[in-house]
Amino acid sequence: MTAPQALHAQMRACRRCLEAGYPITPGAVFSGPSTARVMVVGQAPGVTEAEAGRPFNGPSGRRLFRWLAEAGWDETTFRATQYMTAVTKCYPGKARGGKGDRVPTRAEQKLCTPFLEEELRLVQPALIIPVGGLAVRRFLGPVRLAEVVGTRLQDPEGRWIVPLPHPSGASLWLNRPENRERVGRAIDHLRRLRRELGV
Numbered sequence: 001m002t003a004p005q006a007l008h009a010q011m012r013a014c015r016r017c018l019e020a021g022y023p024i025t026p027g028a029v030f031s032g033p034s035t036a037r038v039m040v041v042g043q044a045p046g047v048t049e050a051e052a053g054r055p056f057n058g059p060s061g062r063r064l065f066r067w068l069a070e071a072g073w074d075e076t077t078f079r080a081t082q083y084m085t086a087v088t089k090c091y092p093g094k095a096r097g098g099k100g101d102r103v104p105t106r107a108e109q110k111l112c113t114p115f116l117e118e119e120l121r122l123v124q125p126a127l128i129i130p131v132g133g134l135a136v137r138r139f140l141g142p143v144r145l146a147e148v149v150g151t152r153l154q155d156p157e158g159r160w161i162v163p164l165p166h167p168s169g170a171s172l173w174l175n176r177p178e179n180r181e182r183v184g185r186a187i188d189h190l191r192r193l194r195r196e197l198g199v
């Protein structure tokens with residue numbers, strides 16, 4: 001078994017959060033080859049992603065792939081050649097009150113961190129696209145989306161980071177014209193980096 005295959009088997013078999021008492025639906029959701037140069041990192045899969053076993057499969061995925069298409073990637077090729085994952089990999093269940101999905105706790109994020117670290121080590125992406133506040137803060141620390149969406153940054157390891165808002169929660173955020181401009185600038189960065197990196 002190759003190292004990526006071993007990691008994927010471990011992630012799929014993982015029950016750490018369930019054993020710690022969190023009401024997740026076990027079954028890690030991620031996709032793409034370890035030869036990818038681009039890694040998209042979301043918050044956690046939603047119910048449609050968990051059912052299909054495919055990241056960004058639902059309405060939020062349609063919006064994300066519209067943004068990626070504007071940057072020059074078509075969905076089929078992107079899914080086949082680039083890596084997609086999340087800070088926590090199992091469906092966290094509905095939020096209390098039933099409105100939307102539960103945000104994974106810090107403890108769950110910590111339990112899942114070794115998997116994301118290992119994915120980063122194996123894939124070694126040249127470009128990371130953290131999607132949504134939780135993923136953005138995982139890479140950039142305690143920042144507000146408005147501070148960083150529209151910028152491109154390079155981390156100490158030389159990886160480009162282009163943050164995006166979460167497409168499922170973006171509607172309200174995107175109601176503000178200045179935020180729509182920020183996303184437009186982020187897409188411009190992605191388009192340029194796609195050419196520069198040849199991905």
Ligand code: SF4
Pocket residue numbers: 011014015016017018024026027028088089090108111112115
């Ligand atoms: S979210 Fe991560 S740590 Fe938690 S059970 Fe799923 S794979 Fe394991």
